[in-house]
Amino acid sequence: MAEKFVKEDSWSNSRYDTFNRCRTEYFFDKVVSKNGWDSRNCTKTEREAFILKNTRNRYAWSGDLVHTAIEDWVDSFRKGSVIDRDTILSKTDTVMRQQYRDSRDQKYRDKPKKHNGLVEHENSLEIPDSEWKSIHDNVKTCLINFFYTDLHKSITSVGVEGVIRPERLDSFMLGDLKVYARPDIAIKSKHSIRLIDWKTGKANDDNDLQMVYYALYAVKKLKYPIEAIETDLIYLRENINKSVVVNREILQNAEDFILSTHSEMAEFEKSVSKETSVTDLSPATSSNTCRLCRFQKICPNAVKRE
Ligand code: SF4
Numbered sequence: 001m002a003e004k005f006v007k008e009d010s011w012s013n014s015r016y017d018t019f020n021r022c023r024t025e026y027f028f029d030k031v032v033s034k035n036g037w038d039s040r041n042c043t044k045t046e047r048e049a050f051i052l053k054n055t056r057n058r059y060a061w062s063g064d065l066v067h068t069a070i071e072d073w074v075d076s077f078r079k080g081s082v083i084d085r086d087t088i089l090s091k092t093d094t095v096m097r098q099q100y101r102d103s104r105d106q107k108y109r110d111k112p113k114k115h116n117g118l119v120e121h122e123n124s125l126e127i128p129d130s131e132w133k134s135i136h137d138n139v140k141t142c143l144i145n146f147f148y149t150d151l152h153k154s155i156t157s158v159g160v161e162g163v164i165r166p167e168r169l170d171s172f173m174l175g176d177l178k179v180y181a182r183p184d185i186a187i188k189s190k191h192s193i194r195l196i197d198w199k200t201g202k203a204n205d206d207n208d209l210q211m212v213y214y215a216l217y218a219v220k221k222l223k224y225p226i227e228a229i230e231t232d233l234i235y236l237r238e239n240i241n242k243s244v245v246v247n248r249e250i251l252q253n254a255e256d257f258i259l260s261t262h263s264e265m266a267e268f269e270k271s272v273s274k275e276t277s278v279t280d281l282s283p284a285t286s287s288n289t290c291r292l293c294r295f296q297k298i299c300p301n302a303v304k305r306e
Contacts, residue, residue: 010171011262012180013210019265022284026265028295029053031272037113048298051109055117057292058127062135063200065096066142066236067184070198071165073146074185078160085147092143096136119292142200142236150241151196151234154187162188172220179258181217183231192228193218203235203242211244212254219251226251 019026028049035042036050056064069092076083099116102108108117120127146152155163164186171180183195195214199207211231218224226248233242272281283301284290290302 009176010178010180011174011258011265013213016261016265019261019268021289022282022293023268024278024281024283024299024301025293025295026268027272027276027278027281028299030269031274031276045298049295051112051117052122052294052297054108054112055119055122055294057119057294058132058135059201059292061099061116061118062096062139065092065099065139066146066200067198068092068095069143070146070184074155074163074165077155078163078165080160085144089140089143092139093136096139100132119294119296122294123296125291138200138237145236145239146198149234149236149239151185151198151232154194155185158187158189164188166217170217170221172217174220174255174258177259177262179213179216181213183211183214183217186218186222192230193222193224194230194232196232196234198234198236200236203233203238203240207233208244209254212246212250213258215246216251216254 018029032046033049033053034046036046036048036053039047042050069088072091073083073088100118102115103118103121106117106121107115119125165184166182166186170182171178173179184197185195187194187196195211195218197207197211197214211233215226215229215231218229219226226246229246231244231246233244234240235242279300281301283299283303284293285303287303290296290299290304293299293302296302
């Protein structure tokens, strides 16, 4: 039977994050789960890996909910029929409750792409109600804060013409390599562009590099000179706006990093196949990574808590 997926030579920050976090996770994600979408023709293990690949932990889930809600608001603004704050809050609340129930009832096991699946339910983790409540409250706080951010002010003041929302999975080329990069939003003025990503977790430096890739995207794809590019991370929970400096040297280092890590991932992929024994691969270095890992249930390498 012909292969349905054509392997593409590409790089993305999230792909590298998985690779860097744990080679076993990367193997489950890129190799084992690959044919699992085809439930009639794949093995049980492939199907299981595919189901688990499509789950996420509660932090990623709540972040996605906030992203979707703000994207909806931005889209409504661009269409000239702006949705008000209370509508956004109430719609997100309804979706969140429904997705929680779907996950608790494990609907994703039949339709992994359609229904939300949470690692916490899949792995029967004991999460107190107070913790679920704080996840819910954090989503609400982030959304309320969005309406007080400098970003909200900037969008409404530049108007529809000044707002670019890169489509899903936008990309640029580094030689023959396709690099995926999609900032949440870009705001342009006559001679400059401001690339923005919003986050729902605590402010930290780990996300700075992602903004450098977005700056590369603005140079390579949107054709802006480096001097005309600003990059900002907006931490919604604390309402912090963090600017990330980019210059020629930083962008060159980022290009080198993308190319070298792409080679590392390609080497790894060449060295494994469906026949590779999972126990031959290295695990994550921390039990915390394993605790919230999508593949924990089928992983013989999971690092147990001390
Ligand atoms: S459970 Fe741990 S070792 Fe196994 S794939 Fe996940 S992160 Fe890696």
